[in-house]
Amino acid sequence: MRQDNKRSEAIDRLQKGRRRRQLVIAGLGLGVAAAATLAPRRVNAAQRELRVGYQKGALSIIRSRGVLEKRLAPLGASVKWVGFTAGPVQLEALGAGSIDFGDVGEAPPVFSQAAGTPLVYVAATVARPRVEAVLVPGGSAIRQVADLKGKRVAFNKGSNVHYFLVKLLEKHGLRVGDVSPVFLAPADARAAFERGVVDAWVIWEPYLAAAEQTLQARILADAGGVVKNRAYYFSSRQFARGNADLLKIAIEELDRLDGWAKSRPDDYAAELAAILGLPGNVVEVAVRRYDFGTLPITRAILDEQQQIADTFLDLKLIPRRIDLREAAPPWLA
Numbered sequence: 001m002r003q004d005n006k007r008s009e010a011i012d013r014l015q016k017g018r019r020r021r022q023l024v025i026a027g028l029g030l031g032v033a034a035a036a037t038l039a040p041r042r043v044n045a046a047q048r049e050l051r052v053g054y055q056k057g058a059l060s061i062i063r064s065r066g067v068l069e070k071r072l073a074p075l076g077a078s079v080k081w082v083g084f085t086a087g088p089v090q091l092e093a094l095g096a097g098s099i100d101f102g103d104v105g106e107a108p109p110v111f112s113q114a115a116g117t118p119l120v121y122v123a124a125t126v127a128r129p130r131v132e133a134v135l136v137p138g139g140s141a142i143r144q145v146a147d148l149k150g151k152r153v154a155f156n157k158g159s160n161v162h163y164f165l166v167k168l169l170e171k172h173g174l175r176v177g178d179v180s181p182v183f184l185a186p187a188d189a190r191a192a193f194e195r196g197v198v199d200a201w202v203i204w205e206p207y208l209a210a211a212e213q214t215l216q217a218r219i220l221a222d223a224g225g226v227v228k229n230r231a232y233y234f235s236s237r238q239f240a241r242g243n244a245d246l247l248k249i250a251i252e253e254l255d256r257l258d259g260w261a262k263s264r265p266d267d268y269a270a271e272l273a274a275i276l277g278l279p280g281n282v283v284e285v286a287v288r289r290y291d292f293g294t295l296p297i298t299r300a301i302l303d304e305q306q307q308i309a310d311t312f313l314d315l316k317l318i319p320r321r322i323d324l325r326e327a328a329p330p331w332l333a
Contacts, residue, residue, distance in 0.1 A: 050121065050246045053090040053102035055083075060275045062253055071249045078201040091234070094119055101237045101250055105160045105231055110309045114318040116214070120240050120329045123233040123251045124301050125258075125295035129223035131286070132161050132204040135193070138216040142200065145221055148179050151199035154192050157183040158317050159203040163308050164223050164273035166315070170227060176315070180287040192231055193217070206230075206278055209285035228304055233294075243329050262292040297329055 020065060054060055062068055069079050084090045087104035088111070094102065095117040112119055134153075136142045142151065145168060156162045165175050181190075182198050186207050193201040194215055203211065211217040223229050233254065235247055238302035265287050273283040295301070306324040313321050 001183055005125045010051070016019075036234055047117040048075070048243060048244070048246065049080055050077060050101060050250065051082060053082050053084050053088070053093055053099035053101060055085065055087065056275050057103065058257055059103055060256060061257060061271055062181075062250075064275075067256075068250060068252050070247060071253065075245065075249075075305075077246055083142060091117060091119065091263060094236055096235065097236075100103070100243070101233065101247060103231060103233050106229065106305065106308055107158060107163060108159045109232060109234060109327070110305065110312055110322070111158065111318060113322050113324075114320060118237045119234050119303070120327050121232050121297045121305070122235050122240060122247050122329050124295050124297060125231045126291045127228040127230055128291050129225070129227060129229050130289040130291075131208070131223075132164055132202070132229055133222035134220040135201045135208065135217040136199065136220050137193075137196070138218050140199070142220060144318070146167070146174065148200060148220075149174060149284045150178070150180070152180045152182050152197070153200045153202060154182045154184045154198040155202035156185055157181075158187070158312065160229060160312070161204060162315075162317075163311055164227050164229065165202045166311055168226050170223060188239050190215075195299070205286035205289060206276065206282055209282045209289075210278070212305070213282055213285070230304070235329075244329075244331055249294075252292060258292040258294050261287070261290075274329070284322050287333070297332060299325075299328075299332070302328060 001076065022315060034320075050061070050068075052068070054063060063081050068185065072079060082099055084093070084102075087102075087108040090099065090102040090104060091108055091112040093099045095112065095115075101122075107275075109119055109121070134145070134148075142148060148169070153165065155165055165179075169176055169178065183218065184198075186190055186203060189198070189201050189203065190211060191206065192198045193211070200220065201211070210218075212219070233251065240247060269284045269287040270280060272287065273280045276283060302324040309318065309322050309324060312318045
């Protein structure tokens with residue numbers, strides 16, 4: 001009983017720290033919105049501008065190579081790059097009108113659409129189920145998914161791994177209520193996992209590979225055969241209607257980068273490791289789990305997102321049902 005109290009106190013401390021950071025992030029997000037309101041866009045009417053929001057990843061490599069600027073110059077269009085630390089903040093910026101294009105995981109746009117952001121999906125990655133998984137300590141007695149019943153499982157609430165965990169448990173005859181969820185952001189979840197405060201951790205790359213190599217964690221199950229786990233590229237409905245040619249070029253360059261990464265994964269890992277500031281061996285492991293390719297949005301892909309949205313509605317994570325067809329790009333017949 002005393003040990004359980006100590007674990008509960010440790011979790012409370014981690015979650016309070018997480019809430020404080022969320023307030024800071026929210027403040028930053030409001031700052032982006034305020035800046036967009038106070039500093040209206042000033043672009044020569046004869047020149048178009050593609051404002052790209054990016055995280056540390058594929059778009060960072062596109063930016064460093066300058067290929068998008070070269071492709072858009074003949075069209076009289078320029079590129080403005082705006083860096084972000086996470087997808088949700090990018091979507092706040094989109095709603096504030098301060099970016100036109102960006103990349104995000106599968107969960108944040110569901111919340112953004114539910115909040116009324118006029119976003120459209122303009123491209124998707126191929127399915128990447130191996131880059132998210134449930135981790136347990138190397139010496140854990142947990143050997144199969146059914147063993148998670150009654151255990152403390154850490155994950156980021158309302159994220160791609162939240163959806164993955166729900167579907168994984170369903171596949172094995174369990175419900176999310178059969179485990180004890182501990183809602184923690186990745187850094188706090190890692191600390192809780194390392195200290196033994198939680199029994200399992202549901203996480204994505206490169207945190208996944210880092211935990212395997214530095215904490216001797218063991219993969220209990222990845223998302224293979226459970227969920228698709230795509231990433232998405234988005235724009236605003238208004239921008240997409242008038243600038244489909246610019247978005248098409250950006251998507252072409254992302255697909256070209258994917259082709260290069262698929263043929264030269266070690267070189268891609270080295271370039272990505274420098275951007276992420278992580279050890280090369282960790283990123284190499286992570287990259288081997290990725291499938292590369294950029295796809296046009298189809299009705300079938302939107303239907304995948306609809307399943308996520310409906311699941312989050314059932315979990316009372318979003319306030320209303322949303323129709324993913326309303327977020328289709330204007331060129332989808």
